[in-house]
Amino acid sequence: MQGTLQLRDVSISAGTQPVLNAINLEVGEGELHLLLGPNGSGKSSLLAGIMGLPPFRVTCGEILFRGERIDGLPTDARARLGIGMAFQRPPSLEGVTVRRFREVLGASSSHMAEAEALDLNSFDDREVNVGFSGGEIKRWEVFKLFLQTPRFLLFDEPESGVDLEHIAGIGGAINRMAHSLDSEGARRSALIITHTGLILDYVDADAGHMMIDGRVVHSGKAGELFAHVQRRGYKLPVG
Amino acid sequence: MLKQLKNTAELSEEEKSLLARVGYQGEESRAGTCVLVDQSVRCASVGDPGVEIMPLREALIQYDWVQDLMFGLVDPGESDHIKQAAEDVHDPVGHFVRVKAGAKVRLPVQTFSLIETPQGRQFLHNITVIEEDAEVDLISGAAVPSGVHSGHHISIEECYLREGAVCRSVSIEEWGADMQVHSYARTDLARGAHSISNQILMTPLKHHFSQSRATLAEDAVCNDRTVIFAPAGSNRTMESETLLKGKGARSESLTRMVTAGGNVVNRALIVGEAPGTKGYLGCDGLKLTDEGEILSMPGVLAKTADAQLSHEASVGMISEEKMAYLMSTGMDEDAARDLIVQGFLNLKEQELPPTVRMALEKMIAAARSGSM
Ligand SMILES: Nc1ncnc2c1ncn2[C@@H]1O[C@H](COP(=O)(O)OP(=O)(O)OP(=O)(O)O)[C@@H](O)[C@H]1O
Numbered sequence A: 001m002q003g004t005l006q007l008r009d010v011s012i013s014a015g016t017q018p019v020l021n022a023i024n025l026e027v028g029e030g031e032l033h034l035l036l037g038p039n040g041s042g043k044s045s046l047l048a049g050i051m052g053l054p055p056f057r058v059t060c061g062e063i064l065f066r067g068e069r070i071d072g073l074p075t076d077a078r079a080r081l082g083i084g085m086a087f088q089r090p091p092s093l094e095g096v097t098v099r100r101f102r103e104v105l106g107a108s109s110s111h112m113a114e115a116e117a118l119d120l121n122s123f124d125d126r127e128v129n130v131g132f133s134g135g136e137i138k139r140w141e142v143f144k145l146f147l148q149t150p151r152f153l154l155f156d157e158p159e160s161g162v163d164l165e166h167i168a169g170i171g172g173a174i175n176r177m178a179h180s181l182d183s184e185g186a187r188r189s190a191l192i193i194t195h196t197g198l199i200l201d202y203v204d205a206d207a208g209h210m211m212i213d214g215r216v217v218h219s220g221k222a223g224e225l226f227a228h229v230q231r232r233g234y235k236l237p238v239g
Numbered sequence B: 001m002l003k004q005l006k007n008t009a010e011l012s013e014e015e016k017s018l019l020a021r022v023g024y025q026g027e028e029s030r031a032g033t034c035v036l037v038d039q040s041v042r043c044a045s046v047g048d049p050g051v052e053i054m055p056l057r058e059a060l061i062q063y064d065w066v067q068d069l070m071f072g073l074v075d076p077g078e079s080d081h082i083k084q085a086a087e088d089v090h091d092p093v094g095h096f097v098r099v100k101a102g103a104k105v106r107l108p109v110q111t112f113s114l115i116e117t118p119q120g121r122q123f124l125h126n127i128t129v130i131e132e133d134a135e136v137d138l139i140s141g142a143a144v145p146s147g148v149h150s151g152h153h154i155s156i157e158e159c160y161l162r163e164g165a166v167c168r169s170v171s172i173e174e175w176g177a178d179m180q181v182h183s184y185a186r187t188d189l190a191r192g193a194h195s196i197s198n199q200i201l202m203t204p205l206k207h208h209f210s211q212s213r214a215t216l217a218e219d220a221v222c223n224d225r226t227v228i229f230a231p232a233g234s235n236r237t238m239e240s241e242t243l244l245k246g247k248g249a250r251s252e253s254l255t256r257m258v259t260a261g262g263n264v265v266n267r268a269l270i271v272g273e274a275p276g277t278k279g280y281l282g283c284d285g286l287k288l289t290d291e292g293e294i295l296s297m298p299g300v301l302a303k304t305a306d307a308q309l310s311h312e313a314s315v316g317m318i319s320e321e322k323m324a325y326l327m328s329t330g331m332d333e334d335a336a337r338d339l340i341v342q343g344f345l346n347l348k349e350q351e352l353p354p355t356v357r358m359a360l361e362k363m364i365a366a367a368r369s370g371s372m
C-alpha cells in the first residue's frame, strides 16, 4: 500500500545552510511514527520541511502526500491538502484572540469538549500564545489541530514541559484525534517528535526513526527503539 | 421620550446608512444625537434628561457661561486656522453637548459631521462639557458620501471634564481620498476626571493634520488609544501633548500605525509637571509594503523629580514566522495578513459598534488588495 506521506532522498536547507541529508521515510494511512534524536539533530527541521515553513526548503529529492508531490507547494496549500502541525515554539499573535482565530478557521464549536479535556475552555478571549505558559502553549497547539482536523498530524514535542496531569490530557487528545476518521472516512496518520516518550503511555506508535546529525540512521518498531534509547542513548542499535 | 430640537430635520436613509459606518444608530437607542451637514446643524435630539445638545450658536445665547468656554482651551495665536475661526464674522457652527452634574447617562451620546458638497469647506467649533461626577459614553464620527472626493474639514474641539467626570469616547472618521483635514482638539480634565478614548483613523485621505492637547489636574486619568491606517496616497501627521499638571495625574496612550503605502508622522509628548504623576506612551508601527513611511517620535519631559514617564516605539514589517504559522493552519496569505493586521490594530470587539468593526475589516482587506 502506498504511504500517506513519502520522503524520497530528501535534503533540506535552512536558508542556505544544509540541515538534513538524504532522508527516506514513509508513513502509511492510520500509522503513528515516532521521531527520536538528540538536540540539534534536525527533527524540527524535518517537520518544517514537510510543512513548508520558511526558511526551510527541499533542495533535493521529493515529498509526496497521498501520491501528490508537495515539496514545491506553499504552506497553506499543504495545510489544505490535510497536513497540520503542533509547533515546538509557536510565535505569539498579539491582538488575535483564540475566538477570532477559530472564527477565521471556520471551526465549528463542536470541539468544546476537547477544549475542556485540554483545560483550555476559558481561553476564548486570550490572545493566541501571548503570555501562555509552556504547558499552555503545548495544549493549545494540540487543540489547534482539532480546529483544523488534518489527515496527517505533525507533533513537535507535544509533551515537553507539561505537568503529569496535563500530559494525560494531551496524550488522550492525541489518541482520540489519531483514532478518529477524517471527513473522507480515512484514518489519520501522525509523526511525533518526543524526547521523554511519556506520550507512549497514551498512544500506540507503530514505527520509530532515529535521527542523528541530519540523517535518519535507523528505523524500527517504536516501542523497541524508544526502550533502546532509554538504555543506551542515541547510539545505533546493533544487529 | 425623544425631544427633537426646533429648526432641525430628519436624516435621509442614505445619510443614516453612511453614518452607520462610523457608529450612528437610530436616535431611540441613543441618549442624544447631533448631526452637522456641511455648514449647518441638520438634526439634534435628546432622549435623556441628563443631556443637553444644541447648536453652539444657541448655547451662546442661552447660557452666558458658554462664551467663556469658547477659546478657553485654545489660543487663536496657535495656528492660522484657529485664528481664522476666532476672527470669523459669521456665527460659529458646531455643537454644544452638556452632560449635567451627577448624571449617569445610560445610552451613548452620538455626534457626527458630514460633508455632502463636493469641494465643500467645513469649519466646525464644538464644545463639550461633562459636569461634576457625570458619566457618559460618546460616539463621534465624520463621513462623506462616496461621490465626494475633495473638500476641506477644519475642526476645533474643546472638551471640559469637570471634577470626577467620566467620559468614554469612540471616534471614527471616513473621508474622501482627496480630502484635507485639520483638527485641533483640546481636553481639560479637572481633579479626578477620567477620560478613556478610542480614535480610529483608517480611510484614505490626502492630508490629515491632527493636533491635540490634554491637561490633567490632580488625580485625573487619561487613557487613549489611536489606530491609524495609511493606504497609498494618504498622509497623516499627528501631534499630541499630555500635560500632567496635578499631583498624581496619570496617562497612558497607545498608538498603532499601519502603512500600506501612505505616510504617518506621530509626535507625542507627555509632560510630568507635578509630583507622583505617571505617563506612558506606546507607539508601534507596521509596514505592509516597501512604500510609505512611519515616523514615530514619542517624547517624555519630567519637570519634577518623581514623575514616572516612559515610552516605547517600534516600526517593523509583518513577521514571516507569524504568517507561516497561520498559513500552516490552511489560511491563505491574505487571510493571514488581515488577521495579523487586525490583531496589531487591536480592534477589540467589545469597544466598537459591530457595524464599525465590519467596515474596518473591509477597509483592511481592501487596502491590502490595492482597491482603495
Ligand atoms: N533558521 C536556521 N538557520 C540556520 N540553522 C538552523 C536554522 N534552524 C535550525 N538550524 C540548525 O539546524 C539544526 C537542526 O535543528 P532542529 O531545530 O531541527 O533540531 P531538533 O532536532 O529539533 O533539536 P531539539 O531537540 O533541540 O528541538 C541545528 O543545528 C540548528 O541550529
Ligand SMILES: [Mg+2]
Residues within 6 Å of the ligand: A043, A044, A045, A088, A156
Ligand atoms: Mg526541535
